[in-house]
Amino acid sequence: LLEQLRSWSFDCAAAESGAVGLAFLDRACQLGASVDCIILDYQMPGMNGADVARAIAADSRLSSIPVVLLTSVDQVDFGRMVIDFGIVAHLTKPARSAVLLGTVISAIQKARTQGAKAHFVREPVVAQAAPPAFTVIRGPAVPVPAAPESTAAPxxxxxxxxxxxxxVNQLVFGQILNGLGLSYRIAGNGRTAVEMYRSLRPRLVLMDVSMPELNxxxxxxxxxxxxxQNGSHTPIIGVTAHALKGDREKCIEAGMDDYLPKPVSPDRLGAKIGTWLSETVAAKTA
Structure with missing residues (x-):
């Protein structure tokens, strides 16, 4: 999980138990280090996920941090945990990478928009002091844009x-492209994509095959x-829902240059983009 999050350029750390995790959060507060999201496993030694969520919800320093719950069982009363502790999302392990990334980004965005979970009423409790287990050194927070389209000029x-x-897929693409340092805009349907292509002159197009207006x-x-009409050629990579037989042929037949099945990983998307952008540069300089 740590390697996956770090591959998306998140600054993150892990704790092996609920008690250590709470000590980590306490120390982070002492140092003034912000925590944007907590991914909480329900099944842990000692304190389980509900115990940790209860402690987080009762601590005024931590209660506004969004918590995403991971569980391998379906007996957890997620609805009750939302009401009692303010859990923002629940994923069943193993969570697909694209779903995990989209969930984390969405949780952070909603927390920043709302400012705090004011709709949950919590009784104050006296927190037990825990000895600092380690020192947290945190770099600058990874920027999460309120709207992916704002990352590029109009x-x-x-x-x-x-x-x-x-x-969710828009968030996934946006986070990956932010990590690659690429400028981008998002079109929510095929007709808008054609219009934005005319005005924005992109170097490459990522084209979902299933969209409203125009597919x-x-x-x-x-x-x-x-x-x-103008003699140009922009690489277009088709993005399909599944790696089904014949998908690549359909994409090529429609005029696309390549295709990429979902879920999209940062490594595979980066490799595709790097290949086609480098070929575009080579063609222009030849």
Missing amino acids: SGPIDILIAEDND GYEATRAIRAIEQ
């Missing part, structure tokens, strides 16, 4: 145009028709 050119209608295949054909 007019082009940009590095990447993302054509994707699913909110990815139709949007690609419209873009290729535009390019026939």
Whole structure:
């Protein structure tokens, strides 16, 4: 889990038990280090996830930190934990990487928008002092944009145009591209993608094949028709829901250059983008 989060450029640390985790949070508060999100395993030695969530909810210093619960069992009364402790999300292990990333980003964004979980009423308790187990050294927080489209200027050119209608997938793509240092804009449907292609002149397009207005295949054909008029060619990578037989052929037939099945990992997306952007540069300099 740590390696996965670090691959997305999150600054993170792990604790082997609930007690150590609470000591970590206490020490972070003493040092003035902010914690943006807590991923909490329900099954732990000593204190279980509910015990830790209860302690976090009762501590005024920690109660506004969003908590994502991980569990391998379905007997947990998640609804009760939401009411009692303010748990913001529940994932069943093993959680898919794309779902985990989208959940964490969404939790952080909602916490920053709301400022605090004011709708949960908690009784103050006297916290037991815990000896500092270690010192937390934290770098600058990873920026999480309120809206992915704001990462690029209103007019082009940009590095990447993302054509994707699913909110979680938009967050996943945005976080990965932020980590790669690439500028991007997001189109929520195929028709908007074609319009944004005209105005933003992206170096590469990530095209979801299933979208409203125009699907990815139709949007690609419209873009290729535009390019026939000006003699240009922008790489388009089709993004499909599953790695099904024939998906690549459908993408190529529609005019796409490559395809990428979901869930999308940072490594695979970065490799695809690097390959096609480098080929584009080489073609222009040849």
